[in-house]
Amino acid sequence: MFQILKTFVSVYETHNFTRTADNLFLSQPTVSAQIKKLEEYFDVVLFIRHGKQEIIPTKEADFLYPRALKMMEEWDDTLLHIHIEQNYRESCVLACTQSCGMYLLPKFVPLLIERFPMIDFHFPIMEYKTIVHELEQSKLDFGLIEWPERSEHLQRYVVAQDELVLAGRKEANYWLINECMTPLQEINDHYLRENNLSPAIIRTNSYEMIKNLLNQGVGRTIISKLALSENTPFEVLEMDNHRNFYFLTKEEVVSDLLAEVALFIRTTLQENAPPNR
Missing domain, CATH: 1.10.10.10 (Winged helix-like DNA-binding domain superfamily/Winged helix DNA-binding domain)
Incomplete structure (x- = not known):
């Protein structure tokens, strides 16, 4: 069967x-x-x-x-x-978007591996829709995303909050666009249209590159406030500029150990949410 x-x-x-x-x-x-x-x-x-x-x-x-x-x-x-043996090691795959991988994972991974030394963890970086799709198909154990993608087969928990800002020098001639199809790209495109702006565009598929260009004084873009160095100028957006980080699990976690891992991740993230500067 x-x-x-x-x-x-x-x-x-x-x-x-x-x-x-x-x-x-x-x-x-x-x-x-x-x-x-x-x-x-x-x-x-x-x-x-x-x-x-x-x-x-x-x-x-x-x-x-x-x-x-x-x-x-x-x-x-x-x-x-x-057929479990004394040295059996469980595995756990927690997929993250780039933002979650950079700003949330480092906050709790040291605590996670200390709490669960017999688990082999894997933290792939994926687009948020891919994470939802593969979690629905049980190809992943958990997910961390920053967009409220809905699924009737998954549980979604708010674990932290982020703020989007318009970063970069006002006199900058370039606009930085992440060409990966994400809501953040759509937000930037919408902002340019609504404000009738036609700047020269620098495109890349690397969130890390955009962050580093901003911090080096190159270009402007709407981005997470968490990405900015202390010296990077930014403006608060008039639009609703707050977004949540979400922890995703399947409706039922089969393994008791993974259920314990899920609870630990949720509570640790909520207790240690990264503050906005």
Whole structure:
């Protein structure tokens, strides 16, 4: 049954029987047969088939998908811990956006690794929408983002607050734009349009580069106040310039140890929120 659920999850995510067959090293007829067996078991239609390529999940598939992920995750966790040894090390993947990775992680990681010495932590930096998507698919354990992306499959907790400011010298000739598709880029584009500004643009996909250029006196941009050095000039924005940092978890954390990690991260961040200067 778990192999069939694994096949179902792959078809649901790829919308394609052929791709699922390639991903799982199965034949396409085997994939079709497993989905048919699952549909017969539940006596429902899980996918609407339009031709050979287009596969559309039904509402029954939408209902089954998060539950199948949970069952598979619980099974994997059970297999790991049935054969647990004295030196077994748990793993934990906490994905962060660039801002969270620079300003929140350093505040609590020393406390985290001291509290949980038998856990191997991984802190990948990702775009916020990718974090939400991969957390929904149980590819991550937790996430830290600074934009209120909603998901019916995730829990979201406010753990700190940030302030956006217009940074840089007023006489600067360049505007700094992070070309990654983020709400911060949209905020900068909107500000330029609303104020009828047409400055020369410096584009980069590096938040760190933008921060360092500002701190070296090059260009202007709307950015987190936390990014600025003590000598970087800035103006308070007339718009609503506050945003929250959010800690994301799945609706239920399967491992008791990871549930303890989640609670520790939340409380530590809330107690040690970085102040605005």
